[in-house]
Amino acid sequence: MADALLGPAEIRELAARLGVAPTKKLGQNFVHDPNTVRRIVAAAALTSDDVVCEVGPGLGSLTLGLLGAAAHVHAVELDPVLAAALPATVAERADVGKLTVHHADALRVRAGELAPAPTMLVANLPYNVAVPVVLHLLAELPSLRGGLVMVQKEVADRLVAGPGSKVYGVPSVKLAWYAEARAAGKVPPAVFWPVPNVDSGLVAFAARTPPAGADRRAVFQVVDAAFAQRRKTLRAALAGWAGGADRAEQVLVTAGVSPQARGESLTVGQFAAIAAAATGPGYGGKLSASGRRHEEVDL
Template sequence: MARLLGPSDIRGLAESLNTAPHKKWGQNFVVDAGTVQRIARLSEVGEGDRVVEVGPGLGSLTLALLATGAEVTAVEIDPVLAGALPATVAERAPEAVDRFDVVHADALRVETLPSPPRALVANLPYNVSVPVILHFLETFPTLERVLVMVQAEVADRLAAPPGSRTYGVPSAKAAWYCATRRAGDVKRAVFWPVPRVDSALVLMDRRAVPETAVAREDVFAVIDHAFAQRRKALRGALATLAGSPAASEDALRAAGIDPLTRGEQLGIDDFVRIAEALAAART
């Protein structure tokens, strides 16, 4: 059984490596064993499941995931931490050494992994959380489930439905891939250093992407333009993308959408129809 890390273990490991949490990589280490056990339980991963963890730090969540029987690949940008992780696993979960890999890389540049992952479970660096989630969902179609700890405000945005105050680009793009919901709050005190913002868990279950003749990039371009000026009606917001306000209005009407609608009122299927109408107008 894996021996999980507590506050003194974390600080002792950091001291032995002559390191500390780095702000440039958005590092906030989880020092509470109960929190990582909770995350592992909510992820519902188990024996034989292939899990990718981004930003494992000193290994708190890594050990909890290995304790479930899962196979874990940890992606770590910090060379010191990436180099130390195998020794931590060997010491605290020797029975799991054969189920663990570490990849020293920037998660936003990862294109391949030792094995195709079924789940992404991570305490993500706040500054890159949404790009990392979207990159992994696009790059690894085998991902069925994502459970990540992010800034509470980001969690709200990812899980927001159309029409809500927090609905925006992350919400719409996440909906292309997944059904998303908040899975609970996380207290600031479980981190070292203690962050100035609240954290929350987000659970994302893969769904079939919308059926469309246009590329995902075309749909995402519509989303980006629709929210670039949030209070602007779509007729104006999409004018640059369409070529003119008149062309924008024609495409919106062809998609069955009132040109005076704002982006925050639309779901992913609406954005797909707009992208299709814009593509049809160009042919």
């Protein structure tokens, strides 16, 4: 695998040949350090049977490393030039038969479009859409057993934060619905081209069964409402969602959660209990207009 990986000279030569200049709009920062690629692949702990979904393969640095460790790689690339060029880059250095390139927006990918079904998500994600992409793919690809993603360090901290942390919030809870996450290391800016002005972080996660008794959309409504006004008590923060502060308090008491607690102190299981209580006997599942507006929020 060592001979197949792209170094700084190869990355720049390939970009020049394709007329590609990394853009902030697409969140493009290409990894040009082979050792970092090896580190990511090793941390992902892939098996030879794994099928990987990679988002934003770019010039193919990480793709080549993944192809050496997995059975198949689905590379989802939004940039048409990069998507068209990737098979040729791979064909020169690895088994291109193990690669399927999808010229697509990762936020619009559907499970039926990726065959064989992915078992792992491993990607250097564009900073500007990292959290929505992770949550969308976890919702859309139930075949995923886990993954490893590289994101902005600040985002990584939020994704792995637990209740009580200052950075615990919506991304933390929603990722916890799908998976158990942990920090898997920091990546310095120097391994990218162009060099970003922030550190990156690796987040590893393993899929788990979501909390029982409540629908994901209903739980995510509660999470959104609770953190929209995170300084307020849940009694106040959930008033708009529940149809009044008194009803919010009733739901919270039924769920076994203190109305004086704040969202940052709750586990995903407690958020699920609140959602379940709101649709239980005696409540009729009726939410306020503001609560219904959250129904379209999946992320």
